[in-house]
Amino acid sequence: MGPHAGVPPQTPGIDAVIALLGATGYTGKLVATELSRRGIPHRLGARSPEKLASVPSDAERFVLDVGESGRLDEFLDGATAVISTVGPFIRLGMPAVEAAARNGVPYVDSTGEQQFMADVYAKFADAPAPIVPGCGFDFIPADLAAAVAMADLGSEVSEIAVHTQAAPIPSRGTARTTVEMAEALSSDARVRRVAFPDRVRTAVEFPFGDVPLARHAGRARVVTTMVLPSAVAPVVRRLSGVLPKLAPLVERLPEGPSPKMRARAKFRVLAEALGPGGRAAVLCEGRDVYGLTARFLVAAAEKVTGAGAMAPAEALDPVPFLDTVTGEDEHGAFSWRHLSA
Template identity: 30%
Template sequence: MSYRIAVPGAAGHTGRFVIAELERRGVTPVACDRTTDLDTALRDADAVVNCAGPFAATADPVITAAIRAGIPYLDVTAEIEVVTSTFDRYAGAPVPIVPAAGFFGGLGDLLATAVAFPGTERLTIAYALSGWRPTPGTRATGRVSAERRGGLRPVHSGGKLQYRDGAQPRTEFAFTIGTHPVVAEFTMADSATIPTHLDIPDIDTYMTTNAVDDLHAADPSGPAAVDAHGRSAQTFHIEVIASGGGKQRRIVYAGRDIYAITAPLVVGAALLILAGEGATNGPASLGARFTLDALVGPGRRQ
């Protein structure tokens, strides 16, 4: 069966990767921009993948249009508040809803689900990026999120998101690839997706300092493509550690280009849902619906 999947934000950096991934898999993309009438675009679509940030402005209208059309909704937001509000507002919705089905939010969730065990008390999620030249969309969503928080920063502690002031601590983290300087309490969307289905009181998060410094640098140029697929030379390395009761398990996953890998994650999830797998109605994260192997292949477990 040939599917049609609508893509708001199709002209953006991540949207272009999603369009290419849909075409590679024989799916017809329905490219949408901010002038597109959603009800018209979604009328003949089988699902919608929202790539239009800031998602604080786009998630609700696209979700409600997907509900009216009776089709699954997925997005690639990394905005923590959007993830939490989506779970709150659309509980019981009559269609599958998958927020944060990208690198930040989805991949960490899948890794945590793969490594967690009964009695896990703490998750540690550590990101090492070779560099980070953020897209204009990433910069825009970051500004929106910061404004919504009033300058505070979220941390998942004691079984809930808490908001703290002051600068994020800087320390070092012993990755399996070596010890690197990191920014601690670098909380991303996986700290909002994971607690929706895993009962783990504390989530510690780290990002290598070089990536954080790049994120806040003034250079507006964004990722530079170095291959025919539009991928940058950026590499990433993620380690997720589950611990509790004197037990510890670790999983490691590495790859290239955090924006490019979002496309197979969200497109793969959409196609699995359309095939009837992980198709439970209402909001549920990638980790709640699928295994790591089903979407991107196994990580290295230790």
């Protein structure tokens, strides 16, 4: 879980400049706010000059389209890292990854699309800089907590399971990810009983988070689940053929929730490593997954290390990173802890 060979972690300073691509979108604006709040030098990139001018930031602004490779190269010139929030990633995300790899610039993004992540892992294994998709809420807590749990077990891991309990919040990005998950959901997906610290809860196996986690889980079986009300769980297994048909409705949803709604939305992520030697578990919890996505992305842009396409836990040192992003403010709350067996 230590640093990898290749690009070292960024040291914040006067010469550090983070390039933010997709700065006018819902997540992009939150990331711009986080960069400004922390006083980190940055530049903003997006297609619309009018929308770009409205982003509250003193940063340099680049009007560009992700299809303009030359303009992307200019945007990344001198950057110490790039954060991409340009989605849907499976359709729009690859040019930014290619530009980062071409220019040797560390790359992180907010994707929740596992097929995109798998494509990036396959295509950029030999990139000269760290290429790390999935550094928002969708994967950072789960992937890093799982790595810590496996290390805590200290022996053979036969299964690594990550269980997510989160209040649903309407947004286009979340809905797109849900549809993708449903397409991969098997009608015979298992319903599990999961021991959270307060009580046992019902969860359904969802293929969400297993692509990055499988990269560093060794031979362990990877399981990811979503906690649902007991009466709902059996029904969800039959939605694999229904939800994908609702994809055209996704674009009618709000761009993202209001700050008040975000602040009310709490979550817990439980990672369990199981093996002949017993069980080790790590719990992450907090509120405002959108505000935390901005926090995670900025911290990841500063701290990713190594070279090539990697899962978050391969490019970040899990315990120090989780400690770094722990805290509570008006933009979200996050904490984590080891659980006793």
